[in-house]
Amino acid sequence: MPGVIGAAASRMARRVDGLFSYERDSRAIKGELPSASRLKVKVVSAHQRVDMQGKPLVVFIVMCRFDETEWNVEKRFSQFFTLDQELSRLLGWDLSHFLPELPRRSLFIVHNPEHIEQRRMQLDKYMNGLARLAANGSSAFGGAKEEDLAAGMHVLHSLYKFVDFVNHVIPGEDSYLLLPDV
Secondary structure, eight states, rough: OOOHHHHHHHHHHSSSTTSSSOTTBOOOBSSSOOGGGGGEEEEEEEEEEEEESOOEEEEEEEEEEEEEEEEEEEEEEHHHHHHHHHHHHHHOTTGGGOOOOOOOSSSSSSOEEEEEHHHHHHHHHOOOOOHHHHHGGGGTTSSSSSHHHHHHHHHHHHHHHHHTGTTOOOOTGGGGGGGOOO
């Protein structure tokens, strides 16, 4: 079974559009991708700002932790919405119902502190749901079918991209990945 998992991880790594910085055609992955169960995410705060045109906006601070490495990323609600839309498209109609519920978009932009805090808590719940899906892999989608494995990999890849994983946790360091020359 380890050879099958290693082969699936290797195929997935070739498809992740640069998630890991290595020459895809001259290197191979042995073993598994960094475990999503080691990635913790939490939407810890929200800040109001003014954009370049002087319009108010809200950014949400997502605190990320992978083993001992900790970092924050700032995201607007529209970026969470784009992530959710991308995952729904990648998973398709039959598997997208496994995704956690993203808070609804507001017709009117509301910048009162209570609304912002409520939105922050909803986004935190959404991100924790995605992290659980990524950590559970194919079993979160029903089993061992190839579509279930692909769905788990899509969630893992999208979550890692969203939190800017590759710029904060260097592949290969502490044996997260072995990338021998082929």
